[in-house]
Amino acid sequence: MRNQELSQIFQDFAKILEIKGDNPFRIRAYERASQNIASLSEDIDRLAREEKLRQIPGIGEDLQNKINEFLKTGKIRAFQELKKSLPAGLLELISIPSVGPKTAKLLFERLDIKDIAGLEKAIRKNKLDGIFGIKEKTIANMVQGIALVKKGKERMTLFQAMQTNDEFVQGLKAAEAAQAISCAGSLRRRKETVRDIDILVISKYPQKIMDKFVSLPAVKKIIARGPTKSSILTRDNVQIDCRVVKKKSFGAALVYFTGSKNFNIKLRQLALRKGLKINEYGVFRNDKFIGGQTEEEVFKALGLNEKKIDAYFRE
Secondary structure, three states: OOHHHHHHHHHHHHHHHHHOOOOHHHHHHHHHHHHHHHOOOOOHHHHHHOOOHHHOOOOOHHHHHHHHHHHHHOOOHHHHHHHHOOOOOHHHHHOOOOOOHHHHHHHHHHHOOOOHHHHHHHHHOOOOOOOOOOOHHHHHHHHHHHHHHHHHHHOEEHHHHHHHHHHHHHHHHOOOOOOEEEEOHHHHOOOOEEOOEEEEEEOOOHHHHHHHHHOOOOEEEEEEEOOOEEEEEEOOOOEEEEEEEOHHHHHHHHHHHHOOHHHHHHHHHHHHHOOOEEEOOEEEEOOEEEEOOOHHHHHHHHOOOHHHHHHHHHO
């Protein structure tokens, strides 16, 4: 779903308008639209196709037109023009906890601070001391906020990861060449934060899957492209790896790409003690394939009990 991306655009819309001192009612309209779109349980694409956008609270004709423009073109021209009226890094500055639009405006006007790097430099040189409304505690909060933003760039929340994954899974289903699709990695383990996303697909036509994957609307950059595996970077700078595997190896691939590094090391050690070999293609004894179509098949071959299997998702 593209709900999250659109919600973020309207939120940024409101922040820029607030920095520019625009009409408070207009600012509130964008904030309300952002919140209501983020809380939708339905895909906004579907609502647009069914002409139900006006049923979303706070969505009038103007915002409806902007939503349709975004869904058709991937951007909103009015937003692009509005962003040009401010230094490029100022929006990033507002993303720091404790730095709202008013503070960002104050920092820009008083100290010409245009981005996070500029704020860090100003804090190091004690340039914020004495500025009206900025106290010692506020500066300490800014330092903590900068650290959180930098950490957040490396990982996303589980909800964000699920939204991004769902968008790509729906896109791959449209290729009509996939027999089964599943996420893997820390997303499948439902960790609180996720660095990147792994998608596994069963298909007899891997080329069709790869072609579809790298051409989806959210793709910003193709990192690597191969016959059965490709990697891309999304518009939000999330790396997604997509692999096409054979049906008989799907369970083994799920185990291999879902399990944590620590869990997989333990699994390989267990296999060795039993005279077996395990990898993303299956479980083998003297190069003879003995299981791998399902996760249950893999765990049974290794003699794992329910308690040990539980660690698969906990670690």
